[in-house]
Amino acid sequence: MEKDESVNVLGEPLEPCSTEPLTGFFRDGHCNTCDADTGSHTVCAVMTEEFLAYSKYVGNDLSTPRPEFRFAGLKPGDKWCLCAGRFLQAHDEGCAPRVALASTHRRALEIVPLQVLKDAAL
Numbered sequence: 001m002e003k004d005e006s007v008n009v010l011g012e013p014l015e016p017c018s019t020e021p022l023t024g025f026f027r028d029g030h031c032n033t034c035d036a037d038t039g040s041h042t043v044c045a046v047m048t049e050e051f052l053a054y055s056k057y058v059g060n061d062l063s064t065p066r067p068e069f070r071f072a073g074l075k076p077g078d079k080w081c082l083c084a085g086r087f088l089q090a091h092d093e094g095c096a097p098r099v100a101l102a103s104t105h106r107r108a109l110e111i112v113p114l115q116v117l118k119d120a121a122l
Contacts, residue, residue, distance in 0.1 A: 003032045007106045009117055017044035017103040018079035021072060031081040031105045039083040040111055044103035046122065047078045051097040054090055079103070084111035091116055098122050 003026065006014035019029040025041040026032050033042050045051070052063045052074060062080070065073040074080055079100065088111055090096040099120045108117065 001026075001034045001036045003034050004105070004107060006030060006032055008102050009104050009106050009109055009114060010101055011106070012102065014105055015100070015102040017081050017100065021074065021078055021080070023079065023081045025081065031103060031108075033105050033107050040085065040107060041081040042084050042105035042108035043082045043087040043112065043117070044100040045080055045082040045087060045097040046100065047074045047076050047080060048095075048097050049076050050095045051090055052076065054093065054095045055086065058086075058089070060086065084108040087120075088112045088116065091120065096120050 008014045014030055016029045017023050017031050022029060024030050024032055025037040031042045031044050055062050062074045087096055099117050101117060101121050
């Protein structure tokens, strides 16, 4: 799996999203992606209680620890490389988390319009 070029939605070098918790499709702390990343884990989002509850409701429980996957569970304030489609879905439902644009990979733009990301920017 070869990573796509590490460029953010602003056309600049992709900045880290989080190393605590360690995030990213490649678990490298960045929202890097490649063709194998079918979920497009490209949006660096800051978790909120509202979004975590929404994500659990729609079937992706990000808050419950899963030690078998070395996953401690997310809490409000944590940054996480979120699937672009899930971000857009949450946006459409009115509960999207905030976004770190400098840490959001440009491939997110294949799914989420830039203006939607800017409206949710930190």
